Amino acid sequence: MKAHQISLVNKISELEKLRDTLENLCSQWSLSPAICMSVNLALEEAFTNIVNYAFDDQMPHDISMEFSYAENQLKVVIADDGKPYDPTRQTAPDISLPAKERPIGGLGVFLIKKIMDDVSYERTSNQNKLYLTKHINQ
Amino acid sequence: MKAHQISLVNKISELEKLRDTLENLCSQWSLSPAICMSVNLALEEAFTNIVNYAFDDQMPHDISMEFSYAENQLKVVIADDGKPYDPTRQTAPDISLPAKERPIGGLGVFLIKKIMDDVSYERTSNQNKLYLTKHINQ
Amino acid sequence: MKLSKEKLNDALVLTVEGRLDTTQSDAFEKDIIQILDEGEQKIILDCSGLNYISSSGLRIFLIIQKKMMGIGGQFSICSLQPAIMEVFDMSGFSMIFSIHPDLETALKQ
Amino acid sequence: MKLSKEKLNDALVLTVEGRLDTTQSDAFEKDIIQILDEGEQKIILDCSGLNYISSSGLRIFLIIQKKMMGIGGQFSICSLQPAIMEVFDMSGFSMIFSIHPDLETALKQ
Ligand SMILES: Nc1ncnc2c1ncn2[C@@H]1O[C@H](COP(=O)(O)OP(=O)(O)O)[C@@H](O)[C@H]1O
Ligand SMILES: Nc1ncnc2c1ncn2[C@@H]1O[C@H](COP(=O)(O)OP(=O)(O)O)[C@@H](O)[C@H]1O
Numbered sequence: 001m002k003a004h005q006i007s008l009v010n011k012i013s014e015l016e017k018l019r020d021t022l023e024n025l026c027s028q029w030s031l032s033p034a035i036c037m038s039v040n041l042a043l044e045e046a047f048t049n050i051v052n053y054a055f056d057d058q059m060p061h062d063i064s065m066e067f068s069y070a071e072n073q074l075k076v077v078i079a080d081d082g083k084p085y086d087p088t089r090q091t092a093p094d095i096s097l098p099a100k101e102r103p104i105g106g107l108g109v110f111l112i113k114k115i116m117d118d119v120s121y122e123r124t125s126n127q128n129k130l131y132l133t134k135h136i137n138q
Numbered sequence: 139m140k141a142h143q144i145s146l147v148n149k150i151s152e153l154e155k156l157r158d159t160l161e162n163l164c165s166q167w168s169l170s171p172a173i174c175m176s177v178n179l180a181l182e183e184a185f186t187n188i189v190n191y192a193f194d195d196q197m198p199h200d201i202s203m204e205f206s207y208a209e210n211q212l213k214v215v216i217a218d219d220g221k222p223y224d225p226t227r228q229t230a231p232d233i234s235l236p237a238k239e240r241p242i243g244g245l246g247v248f249l250i251k252k253i254m255d256d257v258s259y260e261r262t263s264n265q266n267k268l269y270l271t272k273h274i275n276q
Numbered sequence: 277m278k279l280s281k282e283k284l285n286d287a288l289v290l291t292v293e294g295r296l297d298t299t300q301s302d303a304f305e306k307d308i309i310q311i312l313d314e315g316e317q318k319i320i321l322d323c324s325g326l327n328y329i330s331s332s333g334l335r336i337f338l339i340i341q342k343k344m345m346g347i348g349g350q351f352s353i354c355s356l357q358p359a360i361m362e363v364f365d366m367s368g369f370s371m372i373f374s375i376h377p378d379l380e381t382a383l384k385q
Numbered sequence: 386m387k388l389s390k391e392k393l394n395d396a397l398v399l400t401v402e403g404r405l406d407t408t409q410s411d412a413f414e415k416d417i418i419q420i421l422d423e424g425e426q427k428i429i430l431d432c433s434g435l436n437y438i439s440s441s442g443l444r445i446f447l448i449i450q451k452k453m454m455g456i457g458g459q460f461s462i463c464s465l466q467p468a469i470m471e472v473f474d475m476s477g478f479s480m481i482f483s484i485h486p487d488l489e490t491a492l493k494q
Contacts, residue, residue: 004472015408037437037468042440049408095477096358098377099450107440114475174360175328182330186298206374233368234467236486245331247318252366263382335489350493358480365474371467375488384459385483385494 002029003068010051010061010080015044015104018065019058025058027071031136039074039134042115045108046087046130054128055091072137078130083129140167141206148189148199148218153182156203167207169274177212177272180253183246184216184268192220192266194223195224210275216268223266225261279307284383288316293325296333305336312340317349320382324355329363332337341373350374354382387434388416391491397425414445426458429491432452433464438472450482454475458490461484463491 026036164174344351352374453460461483
């Protein structure tokens with residue numbers, strides 16, 4: 001079992017650290033650049049949403065990400081102490097609409113679900129915990 | 139466990155029977171039109187290949203398809219008595235080539251593997267048996 | 277499968293409807309080759325009514341593209357249904373054709 | 386992210402390189418809006434050097450499309466890398482844009 005944990009603060013600029021961490025892990029764990037890229041995308045969407053929506057105060061908050069890889073499953077657990085939000089209950093946008101009728105935005109959670117094979121959510125005491133799993137066939 | 143079996147003869151015109159059968163099963167088993175369409179595509183590719191490549195004589199041959207659906211798995215077993223051919227060993231075409239360099243054809247087996255979640259092959263006495271499985275999330 | 281054609285401005289618009297499976301592809305190929313032989317420089321294939329395609333149909337799309345590139349012409353596809361787009365994606369075809377959301381947009385180009 | 390522009394024939398060709406993630410999208414949006422305000426009728430966005438996009442980048446692509454449709458102009462995208470095409474497919478974006486395999490083809494339209 002391979003595992004790694006990072007702590008990020010609720011600032012968009014932390015995406016760079018997220019990306020560096022993921023790229024390092026993917027090369028250590030021999031995951032393809034294509035997998036790395038799409039997992040990066042899912043994590044960016046989840047992280048950005050927490051930064052943008054989870055907190056009403058102007059205080060710094062810790063957002064932790066735990067990575068693990070075993071039995072062809074890449075797992076990431078994202079924890080934050082923001083307001084309760086369960087993305088598994090977010091309704092999907094209608095992606096068959098023509099350009100004129102498509103709303104701007106509203107794709108983040110949808111992309112997370114498309115990329116990850118399993119997405120589950122738990123609220124524990126004052127934390128949101130998002131469990132993301134991707135099956136790796138390689 | 140829901141199951142159904144059909145026998146087809148090695149003629150391209152049998153694709154119509156294949157399609158009707160599949161559409162009936164999908165409506166009985168409440169599988170979406172999108173699933174029905176993509177499974178139809180995979181089966182058409184496998185069937186067409188058998189008709190085109192499996193036999194050197196000009197004789198009629200029986201090609202059987204067994205359908206079953208249980209626990210969110212749609213399974214199809216295709217059996218023919220043609221020459222041994224294991225599609226799981228077929229190398230994938232390079233789908234990143236520009237139009238000019240792309241060969242005409244060579245997509246059939248590739249599409250089968252893309253559509254079905256599991257493809258396995260067995261040669262038993264004088265038969266090719268192709269086991270196709272699709273996970274249904276609905 | 278039904279194929280019809282219409283000249284709109286400087287483009288020849290072909291409309292294909294129904295299924296392009298192995299049983300239909302020979303007829304489609306014959307019609308297409310005949311049309312291509314007329315040497316049109318700009319062809320748009322309207323696929324709004326195309327609801328099934330297999331590798332034998334894809335094959336012919338690639339033939340059209342190669343022929344049109346050969347004569348320095350323009351070929352584009354419009355109005356793919358989502359299920360057909362998916363087959364295009366799976367086979368890398370969405371990367372080798374000019375694809376427009378609708379006929380209006382395709383004609384404007 | 387790097388954005389450059391060049392007038393080729395009757396088209397304005399924009400070339401975007403690098404990553405379009407949340408950290409870059411504000412800068413990209415600002416540059417794009419400024420260019421759109423010049424009222425060009427035909428814009429091609431060359432994405433050959435674009436190797437990452439997130440929803441904040443997709444957002445801006447949709448804004449361009451809506452603005453260009455609003456003025457009755459033409460907007461098309463060319464040379465998407467396979468990984469980016471996949472994101473387009475996932476989000477339904479491959480169905481709402483005119484997408485060309487390469488700049489040469491895009492310019493010809
Ligand atoms: N962590 C979060 N906390 C609270 N609300 C959230 C969170 N993540 C997403 N949301 C809500 O869900 C909506 C959809 O999010 P998303 O799919 O990423 O699209 P977008 O951010 O473009 O609106 C957001 O607009 C927001 O209202
Ligand atoms: N059932 C079969 N028996 C023998 N050879 C086969 C069979 N199916 C496929 N093949 C071989 O595999 C090749 C690839 O098949 P496919 O991917 O369907 O593309 P295509 O039929 O366009 O060549 C065929 O050209 C043929 O040589």
